Amino acid sequence: MTEPARDIRDFILARYPHVQLDDDQDIFEIGFINSLFATELVMYVESTFSVLIPNEELTLDNFRSVRAAADLVQRLTDPREAVS
């Protein structure tokens, strides 16, 4: 597991400690995590990983799972991704 994935997972579990969570699970399909929690996740990701998420990446799909959010962090922090 990458470090961003671990941090993101910990953030979700800190709020919802009773959730059984794997990295590919759709957190919005669990039922009680609503889209508004995604707004907190956006702020968490930006402040924790010192990234600014551009408008075109601001979609719920990028925060739907631990892996999706971690992949986003990877894209925004890896200069090779930025070029490609």
Add this chain to the structure above:
Amino acid sequence: MPAVDRGDGAFATSGEPDAGNQHMSTVGVVGAGVMGTGVAEAVARVSRSVVLVDVSADALERARAAIHRNCRMGRLLGTDAADPQEVLDRIETTGSLEALADCDFVVENIIEDFALKAPVYAELDRICPSGTIFIANTSAIPITRLASLTTRPDRVIGVHFMNPVPQKPAVELIPGFHTSPETLAATTALLAVMGKQAIQVRDASGFVSNRVLMLMINEAAFLLHEGTATAATVDEVFRSCFGHPMGPLETADLIGLDTILLSLEVLLEHYADPKFRPSPVLRELVNAGCTGRKAGRGFHHYSDVSSSSTPRPLELT
């Protein structure tokens, strides 16, 4: 019925403010608190220029940050495609009321304290052209009383915006005693551009919404004070039994307990009816700085000030 003074005709000669597309109105917003920030955002989102004024540079900075954050969240949730930077670029922030000299409308959002609002109306009246319409965004103070502070009572009108302003689809629209039909029409047109349905009511302290809501919140606070139920239980009754999206104490936290207290005091002063006497627990929380969601604590605790998650209940001992 007494004759209504329609003014000196300056409204017509100086050009009627037109909220439609032919003339892109500039809207001044006084006060960068929760409501003023929301009004500035809602106006800027529909491509109008905004001049946002507050004496506090910190408040203006917080307003810009909040507007940027809200616009981004709108994109995230797919509810709004506005470019956050473009919205911000339409908003000029300043500490000087003089910057409102070219505005077609000025929306006043000062805290619900007549003594604080009064000198600002006199200043606005001096600074703004005679055609500028003053919109009082108040939750309890009679519009006619505010209009009496100006030389243009025909161009003063009340709009009770709801919080959060950009998301709420309707407002209370309150003509004062002297408000002209032209002012009413121009304001209704501006609200339509902003996507707001205007529900017109007569001018009376608290209008419809807060005349009822403040009493409900206050009575819920008395229940808490008496130990009849916890804050969480009170809100649960309203959500689960009545199907309300939020209970009265959650709603109070969202509005701000300082605003609730001031509104009750205005209602108490205006009607001289003891039913508006504020609950001691409400006054205590405000004195303690626990003014609701914006402070991280009110009737409930909030782990993140910007959080919209379910609040944890405050247990009074």
